[in-house]
Amino acid sequence: MKAQKPTFVLHEEAESSPASCSTSRERAVPASPHHPPPLTTHLSYRRYSHDEGTRTPPSHHLCDLDEESALESTGGESENDALLANGRSARGTPKRRRTLPQNGYGTLGSPHGNYLTLNEGAPFKRTESILRLTGLIDDRAGEYEKFRKTDEELKKMPKKVRKFYERQNEQLDAFIEVDEILDNARAKAATGELLPIGQHSSEKQDDHRAAVKWAIDFNLAINILLIIAKIAVVFLSHSMSLIASTVDSAMDLLSTVIIFGTSRYIEHRDWKSSYIYPTGKRKMEPLGVLIFSVFMTSSFLQVFIESVNRLFDKNLEFTRLPLVALLVMGSTIVIKAGVWLSCRAIKSASVEALQQDAENDIVFNFFSILFPFAGQLIGFRYLDAMGGALLSLYIIVEWVGTLLDNVRKLTGRRAPPQEHQRIAYLLTRFSPLVEAIQHLSLYYSGEGMVCEVDIVLPASTSLTASHNLGEACQYAIEQLSGIERAFVHVDCTVNPHSGHLER
Numbered sequence: 001m002k003a004q005k006p007t008f009v010l011h012e013e014a015e016s017s018p019a020s021c022s023t024s025r026e027r028a029v030p031a032s033p034h035h036p037p038p039l040t041t042h043l044s045y046r047r048y049s050h051d052e053g054t055r056t057p058p059s060h061h062l063c064d065l066d067e068e069s070a071l072e073s074t075g076g077e078s079e080n081d082a083l084l085a086n087g088r089s090a091r092g093t094p095k096r097r098r099t100l101p102q103n104g105y106g107t108l109g110s111p112h113g114n115y116l117t118l119n120e121g122a123p124f125k126r127t128e129s130i131l132r133l134t135g136l137i138d139d140r141a142g143e144y145e146k147f148r149k150t151d152e153e154l155k156k157m158p159k160k161v162r163k164f165y166e167r168q169n170e171q172l173d174a175f176i177e178v179d180e181i182l183d184n185a186r187a188k189a190a191t192g193e194l195l196p197i198g199q200h201s202s203e204k205q206d207d208h209r210a211a212v213k214w215a216i217d218f219n220l221a222i223n224i225l226l227i228i229a230k231i232a233v234v235f236l237s238h239s240m241s242l243i244a245s246t247v248d249s250a251m252d253l254l255s256t257v258i259i260f261g262t263s264r265y266i267e268h269r270d271w272k273s274s275y276i277y278p279t280g281k282r283k284m285e286p287l288g289v290l291i292f293s294v295f296m297t298s299s300f301l302q303v304f305i306e307s308v309n310r311l312f313d314k315n316l317e318f319t320r321l322p323l324v325a326l327l328v329m330g331s332t333i334v335i336k337a338g339v340w341l342s343c344r345a346i347k348s349a350s351v352e353a354l355q356q357d358a359e360n361d362i363v364f365n366f367f368s369i370l371f372p373f374a375g376q377l378i379g380f381r382y383l384d385a386m387g388g389a390l391l392s393l394y395i396i397v398e399w400v401g402t403l404l405d406n407v408r409k410l411t412g413r414r415a416p417p418q419e420h421q422r423i424a425y426l427l428t429r430f431s432p433l434v435e436a437i438q439h440l441s442l443y444y445s446g447e448g449m450v451c452e453v454d455i456v457l458p459a460s461t462s463l464t465a466s467h468n469l470g471e472a473c474q475y476a477i478e479q480l481s482g483i484e485r486a487f488v489h490v491d492c493t494v495n496p497h498s499g500h501l502e503r
Contacts, residue, residue, distance in 0.1 A: 142179060148172050167418075174422045181479050182429060209267065215343050215351045216260050219358075222339060223253040226332055233325045243303070243388070248364050248395065249332075251299050252357055255292040259350040262288035282484065283446030286406040289353045293403035300392040300399075307389035311382055318381050321372050329369045336361040347481075348447070353402065360398055364391050409444040423451055423477060430473055433457050433465075438494050448484030451477050459492040466490045 149157075149165045157165065230246040266281045273281065310316055336358045343355040371387025419442050427437055439454040455473065457466055470490040477486035 142176075144172055144175060171418055171421060174418060175425050177480060178422060178426045178429070181476060182426070211346050212263065212348045212351055213267075215346055215348075215354060216256065216263055218342065219339060219354050220253075220256045220260055222335060223249065223256050226335070227253050229328045230332070233328045236322050236325060243306075247299055247303055248361060251292075251296050252361065254295060255353065255357060258288050258292050258295075259353065263350060279485065282448060283410065285348070285350050286409055286446050289350060290403060290406045290410070292353065293399045293406065296399040297396055297403065300395045304389055304392035304396065307385050307392060310385035311389070316381050316385065318376060320376075321369070326369060329365050332365045333362055336365070356398065356402060360395055364395065367391055409446060412443045412445065415442040415444060415449050419449065419482070422480065423453065426476060426480070427453065427455060427473060430476065431469060433461060433469060434473075436494055438491065439489075445484055449482050450484055451486040452489075453477075453487070454489045454491050456491050456494055461492075 148169055154162050154165060227246070227249045230249050234243055234246050262284055266284055340355055340358040340362065343351050343358065346352075346355075367387055368391065372384040375381060375383035420440055423440060423442060424437060427434055434455050435458065436456040437453060438456055439452070441452040442449055444450075453473075455470065457469065461469075467490070470488045474486045474488040477483055477488070
């Protein structure tokens with residue numbers, strides 16, 4: 001008898017289904033058209049079938065993820081435009097099964113493998129390999145909200161206990177962002193529509209870039225006006241505190257120019273820059289802040305030295321403050337307060353540096369008026385020089401802290417535990433197939449963070465499902481704020497190795 005080529009047949013007898021291959025946890029997801037039965041009780045056998053008299057190969061036990069219907073053609077859309085939906089096209093017709101190359105690696109005719117060859121269909125595309133979320137994302141959104149403390153409850157707590165629960169509320173706020181991403185995916189998957197998360201994220205990024213550009217341009221115009229006014233005031237009064245304040249304004253202008261140029265260079269995109277910088281130029285933002293921090297520290301070190309020299313000058317005269325000087329310094333305080341408030345809500349390394357600079361200016365200009373004025377009142381001529389030295393020392397300490405913070409981010413410092421908890425929450429909620437997270441590394445790469453994670457799936461999970469689940473996790477993580485890149489590695493066993501060689 002001529003041997004026939006074995007074909008794949010799907011058997012879905014409920015009574016023959018074995019126990020769940022996912023042992024992570026039981027999920028109470030109600031059965032409905034939009035909520036299929038949990039995977040813990042929804043498995044199937046795939047077997048080869050032959051004519052009578054032929055030898056039947058061993059059964060292959062695979063998780064029933066309905067891989068064929070879980071893939072769809074996106075019609076040329078970007079791979080980031082879709083995180084998942086169900087296995088039907090926009091017309092409601094089931095998708096055709098895909099086929100692997102005949103007699104290629106991993107086919108039945110290949111000497112290297114005896115895995116399945118599916119029915120005829122179009123070849124795989126990268127955009128089609130994104131796993132659809134129907135039946136995978138559970139409905140545990142907000143399950144930790146019961147631990148949130150209200151403002152009234154916080155007021156009644158002791159100070160140390162209150163700080164703990166305030167941090168816990170902040171962590172719950174981070175979980176809300178994860179819930180929004182996953183719940184949006186679940187809702188869109190039920191309707192068969194592609195997820196607009198990539199588009200929504202792109203719109204948020206465009207709005208963020210516009211806000212950053214406005215803040216930098218506004219600061220540049222303000223600092224140009226202030227430096228002109230303060231230079232005129234210094235010629236009217238030789239106050240050391242006013243000289244220090246003028247130097248501060250000059251550094252403000254220089255910092256804004258540096259950040260302005262860096263921002264424009266980052267935003268400039270063409271094929272050449274994309275080729276030279278494949279991961280983008282966002283790391284240049286903290287680098288510009290780093291350069292500015294060095295300028296600020298070195299400049300105020302010179303002001304500090306000059307102030308100390310005046311303290312030992314026996315012929316030092318009293319500093320006089322004319323009315324115009326008081327008006328200019330007072331106006332500077334009001335303007336910088338407005339700048340600080342306008343930059344407060346914008347999360348960017350460049351804008352945060354400008355915000356810190358505005359905060360320093362408020363303190364600096366206030367005491368630049370106070371010290372010489374108080375020196376005249378009490379008849380102590382060295383008070384102005386002492387004030388200049390103290391203000392310079394304050395600015396040096398502030399900017400050294402900023403410099404060290406950006407150095408840590410540029411050198412790959414580990415992200416705080418709260419960020420790790422946010423990623424772990426997303427992964428444990430993502431799919432019941434995720435049995436464990438055996439390695440999670442989250443570290444800074446400039447202003448953004450890079451995530452490397454190893455997730456453990458059941459050993460019986462098919463290659464298609466494993467690949468698609470890992471890729472979907474990666475896209476979901478990259479939707480979170482502050483995440484620049486994510487790398488998800490899929491494993492079938494728990495081991496102590498991190499997946500990289502020790503350096």
